Amino acid sequence: MRCLEAVIVNMLKEVEGGRSASSVFHLLKGKKSAQTIQDAHLYKLSKWFQTAPFLTMDTFDQIIGQLLEAGCLTGERQRLFVTDKGLGEMEASFDRTGNFSFLSGWRLAGTAPVFFSRLQLAVQVVSHFAYSDRTYYPVTRDEQVQHWVKQFFKQNSIEKKAMPGQLRRELAYVLEKQPEHPDCLLLRFSGHGQTGRTVEQAAEMLQMEATEYWFRFLNSLHAVIGLLMHGKEPLPFLRQVLSGITVSIPLTDSARKTADYLQKGLTVEQIAAARRLKRATIEDHIVELALNDPHFSIRPFIDEEKEKAVVKAGGTSAVRQLKPLKDQLPDHSYFEIRLVLAKESR
Amino acid sequence: MIIDKILQKTFGFSSFRPGQRETIESLLNGSDTLSMLPTGTGKSLCYQLPAYLLEGPVIIVSPLLSLMQDQVEQLKLMGEKRVIALNSFLQYEEKNSALARLHQYKFIFLSPEMLQLPHIMHALRRLTVALFVVDEAHCISQWGYDFRPDYRLLGRAREMLGSPLTLALTATADEKVRRDICEKLSLDKVNEWVFSVNRPNIAVDVQVIQDPLEKQKRLTELVRVLQKPGIVYFSGRKAAEEAVMLLKNRGIKGAAFYHGGMDAGERLLIQHQFLNGDLDVVCATSAFGMGINKENVRFVLHYHMPAQMEAYLQEIGRAGRDGQPSIAVLLYVPGDERLHAFIAESEFPDEGQIRQAAEEGIQPGNVLPPLSETQERFLTHYGKAADEQGRPKSAFINQVRTTLLARKAEKRLQMKRWVESDGCRRAAYMQLFGEEPHMQPQCCDRCGFDRALYKAGRQDEAPAEQMNWRERLNHLFPGQ
Structure with a gap:
């Protein structure tokens, strides 16, 4: 039994009799639905939340099929039970790999990939700097990560010359503290004279089955992040890499969809029609965008003169009540007033 | 000449490759230009260099996101910071801030879909565009290789931008496709620079095999004996993955696969490993290779017949950019075209x-x-x-x-006929592009060539990496 199968059997055992196999799939994928989030807590499976983002429904179905065939599971896909054979093989697998006790999917699934991506790029930059080598292709094409790393090096208080030594000491420290072989993380970094390995390649070098490597890698990464969050050691470089990770602008999915439509040049009416929503709902989204996105232009929805009028009527004052403003501005709609208020308050 | 100076100072090259000077001078004379330069001869320089002599930004329309990103990175590597790629993957917030600062960029890369968006066009129209570049211009033509419907709308977009000076670039366009490009872009008076599709330093070998099982064996043999690095192309993702397993089982350790189904970060690592010389052979689908500037690829092997001659020529063109002898081998089992x-x-x-x-x-x-x-x-x-x-x-x-x-x-069918024909391979593909063939040594399997020329010398297996993790860390960050 591969490690991934052991994880799946372990989770199926927990939801046995209560939930179908697909709830396990959604947990591993990290589906953000009320049901899945509730399941994670109810069945104490939150550590596995979003720990197998690579999984597809097809491969998951195949795995379930194989487990049924091998006699590790029994029953219908809607109601699966783990057999003694399944339990035995699962335990044997966890005996070999450990049970990934540092995994914390629910808390870290959003943070960990961003942290790792930043760290990969920061390691690459510092390593090349240490060798005075300026010609290399960045290890990530994620523009937000690139932008962050650029700012990080601009504003950092650590002296540039001291960085290679500092980063090496900090990495050596956390690599010794975390539970897996240090190469689980280290092999994935690119730097001067070495190119990072893919999951598959790292697994091969460490002579592990690929899914075992994947969970060990994640366990190690989550352990390092935990150490940075809760430890007392002075690790200024790594703590900064972890700091301020927000998973993009906090917009509701629905507002994001409206933003996409606006980008395509649709009007409020067209969006309302296309999404079969009320005009007022779309307007709520636009106010949400104006409130959260510093680059969002409200100009398509209100002209400059009208905007100025709202500001003049007290839109910047601390009092944020709509009714008195609306009384002063009979030609403005509530939507227009809210837009200006949203923009002014961001 | 000023362009020679810029070539040396900004790009670090001492001389132009065929076609580059002609294209650049034509643009600097203010003429709309269509250039057909074979794959692997540095097409991007044709718009990069004039950008430094023209007032205003250069807009480059490119069909593939990955291609765009490769070009952006190459420019940045040269120290050019005024580069931006506007694509649908850009976060909504990033895109808005980029559009507000558009006039600060010298190179603006776009997908054709992006040009259709009113707010993007609105932002572009505020600029005085120095040069409008249509990369992979054959995508505009239904007769061309890799037709993309969105390319049809580029003519209108160009007009909306005030019909700026235009460069259409392609590696593979026959006469009919070239007419189509000019018509669709409304290029009335156009300077055409058409260079031979022939790449004389690449020997062309076609091997017809009757038994599909025999093909795997042939693959292993070829990869073992040929000078490396090389690329093997497959029609499917699974076949590429399986071939890597096979090669590794036969002791060829420096093999990796690459296809569109992989995570973007992992794909990038394979690309970097190949560029850095860590890999001997990449088994890939057609997703691999475009935009990768690797000079010393010694062989390109086709495990499956490509869908058409143009694709074949593009792919083998990734061999021997350095001008050194290289080889293209196509393995064909009857029925592969299905x-x-x-x-x-x-x-x-x-x-x-x-x-x-x-x-x-x-x-x-x-x-x-x-x-x-x-x-x-x-x-x-x-x-x-x-x-x-x-x-x-x-x-x-x-x-x-x-x-x-x-x-x-x-x-x-045209591709299949080429595979099955008994005439000179090179002459046949040149004729497809209306060119007069000529004789050359080291030509093809029909005319004969010296196979020894492409064989690797002594096979020394790289020693397995023995570093422990502390050494690895010390190597990344030397010093105190």
Whole structure:
């Protein structure tokens, strides 16, 4: 039994009799639905939340099929039970790999990939700097990560010359503290004279089955992040890499969809029609965008003169009540007033 | 000459490659230009260099996101910071801030879909565009290799930008396609620079094998004896992965696969490993190679026959950019072309899907079975075209589908005939592009060539890496 199968059997055992196999799939994928989030807590499976983002429904179905065939599971896909054979093989697998006790999917699934991506790029930059080598292709094409790393090096208080030594000491420290072989993380970094390995390649070098490597890698990464969050050691470089990770602008999915439509040049009416929503709902989204996105232009929805009028009527004052403003501005709609208020308050 | 100085100072080259000087001078004289330069000869320089002599930004339209990103990175590597790629993957917030600062950029890369968005066009129209570049311009023509419906709308976009000075670049366009490019872009007076598709330093070898099992053996043998690094192309992802397993089992350790199904970060690592010389051979689908500037690729092997000659020439063109002897080997088992017939079908929506979208008014996103990105784009594009021409939607879209499929079948047949022909390989492909063939040594399997020239010397297996993790860390960050 591969490690991934052991994880799946372990989770199926927990939801046995209560939930179908697909709830396990959604947990591993990290589906953000009320049901899945509730399941994670109810069945104490939150550590596995979003720990197998690579999984597809097809491969998951195949795995379930194989487990049924091998006699590790029994029953219908809607109601699966783990057999003694399944339990035995699962335990044997966890005996070999450990049970990934540092995994914390629910808390870290959003943070960990961003942290790792930043760290990969920061390691690459510092390593090349240490060798005075300026010609290399960045290890990530994620523009937000690139932008962050650029700012990080601009504003950092650590002296540039001291960085290679500092980063090496900090990495050596956390690599010794975390539970897996240090190469689980280290092999994935690119730097001067070495190119990072893919999951598959790292697994091969460490002579592990690929899914075992994947969970060990994640366990190690989550352990390092935990150490940075809760430890007392002075690790200024790594703590900064972890700091301020927000998973993009906090917009509701629905507002994001409206933003996409606006980008395509649709009007409020067209969006309302296309999404079969009320005009007022779309307007709520636009106010949400104006409130959260510093680059969002409200100009398509209100002209400059009208905007100025709202500001003049007290839109910047601390009092944020709509009714008195609306009384002063009979030609403005509530939507227009809210837009200006949203923009002014961001 | 000033352009020679810039070539040396900014780009670090001492001389132009064939076609570059002609193209650049033509643009600097203010003429719209169409240049056909064979793959692997530095097409991007043709717009990069003039950018430094022209006032205002250069807009580059490119069909593939990855290609765009490669070009952006190459410019940045040279120290050019005023580069931006506007694509649908850019976060909504990033895009807005980029649009507000658009005038600060010298190089603006765009996908054709982006040019159709009103707010993007609005932002672009505020600029005085120095040069409008259509990369992979053959995508504009239904007769061309890799036709993309969105490219059809570039003519209108160009007009909206005030018909700026234009450069159309391609590696593979016969006479008919070149006419089509000029017409669709409304280039009335155009300087055409057409250079030979022939790459004399690449020997062309076609091996017909009767037994599919024999093919695997041949692959292993070839990869073992040929000088490396090399690329092996497959028609499918699974075949590429399986080949890597096979090669590794036979002791060829420096093999890795690359295909569009992989995570973007992992794909990038494989690309970097290949560029850095860590890999001997990459087993890939056609997703690999475009935009990768690696000079010393010694062989390109086709495990499956490509869908058409143009694709074949593009792919073998990735060998021998440094001008050194290199080899292209195509392995053919009769019937290999059937796979492409299947792939071609799957690129278009089927009749049921067309009916749902065109007659039953179902949104393309809700059609069942779900449409791929290419299929959806096809449906949307020709749905609009039918409306504009006042034609019945369903019939119109089906007709386009049939026409395009027939054209692909024709291309497939042409490729197959080339494989099966008994004349000179090089002469045959040059004739397809209206060129006069000429004799050369080290030509092809029909004319004969010296196989020893492409064989690797002593096979020394690189010693397995013995570093422990502390050494690895110390190597990344030397010093105190």
